[in-house]
Amino acid sequence: MSSYPDSVERLISEFTKFPGIGKKSAQRMAFHVLMSKNEQSDHLAQAVMDVKTKILLCSCCGGITEKDPCHICSDPKRDKNLICIVEDPADIYSFERMGIFRGLYHVLGGVISPLDGIGPDNLNINSLLNRVHEGMELILATNSSIEGDTTALYLGKIFSEKGVKVTRLARGIPVGGDLEYIDEATLQRAIEGRTQL
Amino acid sequence: MSSYPDSVERLISEFTKFPGIGKKSAQRMAFHVLMSKNEQSDHLAQAVMDVKTKILLCSCCGGITEKDPCHICSDPKRDKNLICIVEDPADIYSFERMGIFRGLYHVLGGVISPLDGIGPDNLNINSLLNRVHEGMELILATNSSIEGDTTALYLGKIFSEKGVKVTRLARGIPVGGDLEYIDEATLQRAIEGRTQL
Numbered sequence: 001m002s003s004y005p006d007s008v009e010r011l012i013s014e015f016t017k018f019p020g021i022g023k024k025s026a027q028r029m030a031f032h033v034l035m036s037k038n039e040q041s042d043h044l045a046q047a048v049m050d051v052k053t054k055i056l057l058c059s060c061c062g063g064i065t066e067k068d069p070c071h072i073c074s075d076p077k078r079d080k081n082l083i084c085i086v087e088d089p090a091d092i093y094s095f096e097r098m099g100i101f102r103g104l105y106h107v108l109g110g111v112i113s114p115l116d117g118i119g120p121d122n123l124n125i126n127s128l129l130n131r132v133h134e135g136m137e138l139i140l141a142t143n144s145s146i147e148g149d150t151t152a153l154y155l156g157k158i159f160s161e162k163g164v165k166v167t168r169l170a171r172g173i174p175v176g177g178d179l180e181y182i183d184e185a186t187l188q189r190a191i192e193g194r195t196q197l
Numbered sequence: 198m199s200s201y202p203d204s205v206e207r208l209i210s211e212f213t214k215f216p217g218i219g220k221k222s223a224q225r226m227a228f229h230v231l232m233s234k235n236e237q238s239d240h241l242a243q244a245v246m247d248v249k250t251k252i253l254l255c256s257c258c259g260g261i262t263e264k265d266p267c268h269i270c271s272d273p274k275r276d277k278n279l280i281c282i283v284e285d286p287a288d289i290y291s292f293e294r295m296g297i298f299r300g301l302y303h304v305l306g307g308v309i310s311p312l313d314g315i316g317p318d319n320l321n322i323n324s325l326l327n328r329v330h331e332g333m334e335l336i337l338a339t340n341s342s343i344e345g346d347t348t349a350l351y352l353g354k355i356f357s358e359k360g361v362k363v364t365r366l367a368r369g370i371p372v373g374g375d376l377e378y379i380d381e382a383t384l385q386r387a388i389e390g391r392t393q394l
Binding site (some may be wrong): 003004006007008010011015017018019020021025027028029030031032033034036038040041042043045046047048049050051052056064065066076080088089090093096141 | 199202203204205207211214215216217218222224225226227228229230231233235237238239240241242243244245246247248249251252261262263285286287290293331366
């Protein structure tokens with residue numbers, strides 16, 4: 001059996017490091033690069049380098065940006081009394097795509113996970129303490145996982161002592177979801193959180 | 198709605214050019230690059246550049262290689278009287294993974310496709326004519342599409358006039374295939390090509 005030339009093998013192995021990209025997809029991607037015009041692969045390599053040199057973390061919210069503070073934190077039209085707390089910078093864009101959230105964000109940079117050795121001290125919580133003042137609302141938008149819930153509980157406890165309104169995203173049936181396929185835990189949350197028509 | 202920083206947007210758009218990579222996957226990949234160590238993204242960019250500078254097409258078979266002729270064409274243990282004709286360089290590695298094919302390859306660089314303006318003159322057929330001599334066998338391994346079949350028919354006609362044995366890959370039920378889910382065309386080919394036990 002003959003294997004790919006070294007440089008192709010190396011590119012395939014780089015592509016398999018991406019989340020959700022298996023060996024077969026990586027091979028297709030490597031051949032796509034091979035068969036593309038030089039100009040196009042230059043653009044790809046340049047884009048990879050650019051993203052690493054140009055992007056920094058906003059000193060205020062911890063989101064990604066090309067200039068500090070980011071354009072969300074420096075937008076005067078945003079509601080400074082409403083902060084949505086997320087795990088990762090990518091989560092900010094899930095809210096932004098929705099197009100109606102007018103508050104600010106704060107990126108924790110992870111969640112409390114004792115098994116991975118990540119405690120509250122490893123998260124971006126101190127800078128959040130500096131941003132929070134009485135009368136504002138914090139929306140805890142960590143993921144709906146055990147670690148996400150633990151982190152939300154922990155933050156809820158800290159901040160509710162500071163006279164801050166702390167909320168958590170609603171749990172329930174996703175829009176378009178079919179009851180037949182909804183798991184029990186979600187259905188239980190949907191009943192607990194039922195609203196009056 | 199706020200969009201990604203420019204450099205991130207650009208990287209996402211580069212990733213969406215890959216086959217099978219949609220907007221969501223490209224976003225995940227871009228954030229993976231962002232969150233990876235500088236060293237790792239350097240490796241990726243370098244691997245993309247390397248593959249374009251180091252890889253050339255073998256002057257004999259048209260496959261990809263780092264030195265010409267490729268190690269398959271220059272392997273003295275390979276059977277020079279058996280050439281497997283494929284559409285693309287990537288197809289060679291499907292046969293090589295099998296590990297038992299001991300002949301040589303020839304890459305057409307496409308298939309006859311009048312709708313796309315690709316005729317026999319656009320394919321790597323002349324160099325194949327120079328490699329072929331009486332008494333050898335050509336295996337036509339173009340894809341099982343209309344264009345692949347047309348190309349195989351065309352080549353079969355040319356080469357059977359030259360005293361060459363021309364064969365085509367067998368069509369039938371894939372190993373592990375369930376009869377319930379096999380399409381009619383495949384089943385018809387499987388019956389036509391049935392073998393005696």
